[in-house]
Amino acid sequence: METNKSEIRLMKGNEALAEAAIRAGLDAYFGYPITPQSEVLEYLTLEIPKRRGIVLQAESEVASINMIYGAAGAGARVMTSSSSPGMSLMQEGISYIAAAELPCLLVNVVRGGPGLGTIQPSQGDYFQATKGGGHGDYRLIVLAPSSVQEMCDFVFEGFKLAEKYRNPTLILSDGALGQMMEKVEFPEDGSLPHQIPTWATTGKKGRERNFITSLHMEPEKMEEINLHLQKKYKEIEENEVRYETFETDDAEVVLVAFGLPARICQKTVELARAKGIKAGLVRPITLFPFPKKIISDLSKKIDHFLVVELNAGQMVEDVMLAANGNCPVHFKGRMGGMLVQPEEVLEEIEKIVEESLTLNAGQE
Amino acid sequence: MQEEMLIEEMECVYKKPHTLTDEYMHYCPGCGHAVAHKILMEVVDEMGIQEDIIGVAPVGCSVFAYNYMNIDMQEAAHGRASAVATGIKRVRPDKYVFSYQGDGDLAAIGTAETIHTINRGENILIVFINNGIYGMTGGQMAPTSLFGQKTSTSPYGRDVAHNGYPLKMTDLIAHLPGAYYVTRQAVHTPNTVRKFKKALKNAFEYQKLNKGTCFIEVVSNCPSGWKMTPKETLTYIEEKMLPEYPLGDIKVPTQNKN
Numbered sequence: 013m014e015t016n017k018s019e020i021r022l023m024k025g026n027e028a029l030a031e032a033a034i035r036a037g038l039d040a041y042f043g044y045p046i047t048p049q050s051e052v053l054e055y056l057t058l059e060i061p062k063r064r065g066i067v068l069q070a071e072s073e074v075a076s077i078n079m080i081y082g083a084a085g086a087g088a089r090v091m092t093s094s095s096s097p098g099m100s101l102m103q104e105g106i107s108y109i110a111a112a113e114l115p116c117l118l119v120n121v122v123r124g125g126p127g128l129g130t131i132q133p134s135q136g137d138y139f140q141a142t143k144g145g146g147h148g149d150y151r152l153i154v155l156a157p158s159s160v161q162e163m164c165d166f167v168f169e170g171f172k173l174a175e176k177y178r179n180p181t182l183i184l185s186d187g188a189l190g191q192m193m194e195k196v197e198f199p200e201d202g203s204l205p206h207q208i209p210t211w212a213t214t215g216k217k218g219r220e221r222n223f224i225t226s227l228h229m230e231p232e233k234m235e236e237i238n239l240h241l242q243k244k245y246k247e248i249e250e251n252e253v254r255y256e257t258f259e260t261d262d263a264e265v266v267l268v269a270f271g272l273p274a275r276i277c278q279k280t281v282e283l284a285r286a287k288g289i290k291a292g293l294v295r296p297i298t299l300f301p302f303p304k305k306i307i308s309d310l311s312k313k314i315d316h317f318l319v320v321e322l323n324a325g326q327m328v329e330d331v332m333l334a335a336n337g338n339c340p341v342h343f344k345g346r347m348g349g350m351l352v353q354p355e356e357v358l359e360e361i362e363k364i365v366e367e368s369l370t371l372n373a374g375q376e
Numbered sequence: 377m378q379e380e381m382l383i384e385e386m387e388c389v390y391k392k393p394h395t396l397t398d399e400y401m402h403y404c405p406g407c408g409h410a411v412a413h414k415i416l417m418e419v420v421d422e423m424g425i426q427e428d429i430i431g432v433a434p435v436g437c438s439v440f441a442y443n444y445m446n447i448d449m450q451e452a453a454h455g456r457a458s459a460v461a462t463g464i465k466r467v468r469p470d471k472y473v474f475s476y477q478g479d480g481d482l483a484a485i486g487t488a489e490t491i492h493t494i495n496r497g498e499n500i501l502i503v504f505i506n507n508g509i510y511g512m513t514g515g516q517m518a519p520t521s522l523f524g525q526k527t528s529t530s531p532y533g534r535d536v537a538h539n540g541y542p543l544k545m546t547d548l549i550a551h552l553p554g555a556y557y558v559t560r561q562a563v564h565t566p567n568t569v570r571k572f573k574k575a576l577k578n579a580f581e582y583q584k585l586n587k588g589t590c591f592i593e594v595v596s597n598c599p600s601g602w603k604m605t606p607k608e609t610l611t612y613i614e615e616k617m618l619p620e621y622p623l624g625d626i627k628v629p630t631q632n633k634n
Contacts, residue, residue, distance in 0.1 A: 082463025
């Protein structure tokens with residue numbers, strides 16, 4: 013099969029992500045099987061020996077994230093992927109990686125929790141992904157794809173951002189996106205060049221020694237490290253916010269949803285518009301940095317936000333912070349692996365509109 | 377004037393390995409880590425591999441090893457050194473890679489990583505410092521603590537009915553087919569130091585062959601954790617530690633010829 017040219021294929025989200033990683037110049041992948049993301053490891057163990065790179069099935073997620081730490085520290089372009097319970101196991105390692113400022117790409121194909129939960133899609137790991145997840149003050153750059161095409165595109169984007177900021181980037185996907193098949197167009201193989209960074213531990217030939225650490229015993233030094241990290245996160249917030257809007261220009265009710273529910277909500281907007289309700293949609297693409305400004309701007313001119321998530325209400329807190337009391341923020345969520353339907357979101361919109369009409373009528 | 381002449385004419389018979397930095401060591405007086413560090417760096421010097429080696433030092437007293445070893449190094453999370461070393465070696469297979477781990481790290485929290493790294497036969501060297509106690513956190517019981525050994529978390533002595541048995545990791549891992557060279561050494565006498573040095577040289581030579589993991593246990597001491605003077609710890613090693621952890625090669629390559 014010709015693999016170095018751009019081409020269009022019909023693929024599962026997990027496989028598209030894995031193929032994209034090879035084309036993006038992945039040096040090494042370390043991972044552990046877990047449903048619903050095992051296709052990533054399966055695809056890479058099949059393809060990498062025929063093409064380029066290293067793929068290794070680790071004994072646990074704890075081991076795989078630490079292999080990522082070692083290989084990223086040695087200057088390789090590396091990726092791991094897992095699903096919710098496995099990501100929980102990786103959190104200590106991710107904190108070390110963020111503290112040591114090692115670029116790498118992490119992928120969470122989220123399943124319903126808490127606990128062992130279910131293997132169906134969920135967005136219950138939003139807090140874990142965007143607020144740190146492990147110990148200490150750190151952030152991941154978080155990208156939320158909503159199509160199989162973006163499962164591919166965000167691999168390239170994820171490596172670019174990780175290497176630009178020396179920061180781990182996380183693709184926050186879900187069980188449905190990982191499993192469903194769609195048309196996907198791949199960029200050319202080798203279109204994302206990579207050089208071994210000067211700080212990497214590759215043997216100190218011709219230079220002073222390098223070391224990778226997150227340990228600083230003096231509190232003054234540790235505060236300095238923290239301030240440096242915070243400065244970097246601020247810079248990321250200023251430069252890397254990504255989102256999409258749909259029908260927001262004249263909207264009175266604006267839906268906010270990320271990932272797959274954003275596509276479901278787009279249908280809801282169409283259904284609402286057909287009924288004469290001026291609905292719109294904001295879809296955050298970067299969950300960190302969160303698109304605060306568009307939410308804040310809209311909050312001053314619309315009547316309602318309705319946040320739709322596959323969880324008990326997590327991103328809704330960030331929307332409320334950005335809206336800062338300018339307009340009511342409502343929430344509709346499904347949990348445990350259930351998807352929302354366009355019609356049930358529409359019902360929620362109708363309820364909100366009706367309630368506010370009654371309220372206004374009562375006031376007049 | 378005459379005195380100066382005499383000094384100048386003296387022959388330098390021993391000096392610190394230049395791969396050991398001039399940093400003031402934080403190890404307690406009499407601690408085996410200082411000797412083990414020095415000998416390790418001496419071997420790196422003598423083999424001329426200073427620019428081709430990457431070390432990993434995880435949480436424990438030796439987490440600061442990168443302050444003393446003038447080579448590329450990575451600090452690792454508690455127990456994860458061999459996974460980190462795996463990551464490094466897989467992407468830099470032409471470099472020498474070693475981890476330097478304590479007993480709490482390697483034999484308790486990192487048992488899974490240790491077993492699986494060696495079972496995969498990763499071409500790295502694992503140096504395992506066994507002093508039967510958690511040094512950095514202040515002398516708590518380790519998986520390798522001896523029967524009846526008093527520590528801050530076994531104040532009445534290690535009771536096997538309650539705490540289980542001293543874990544002999546080195547004997548365990550010698551059974552793994554991925555282990556190429558497994559030996560138990562010490563650094564408390566000139567003779568043991570010489571043997572440890574030879575074992576290190578062997579291990580780095582073997583690493584070139586890509587035949588599997590080399591594993592060197594070093595039975596060591598912890599004057600502060602054991603609540604003994606450095607001199608007393610030497611007797612304790614001889615009388616208590618070595619009967620439980622006897623020195624010598626446990627697995628040697630049966631054939632080095634192709």
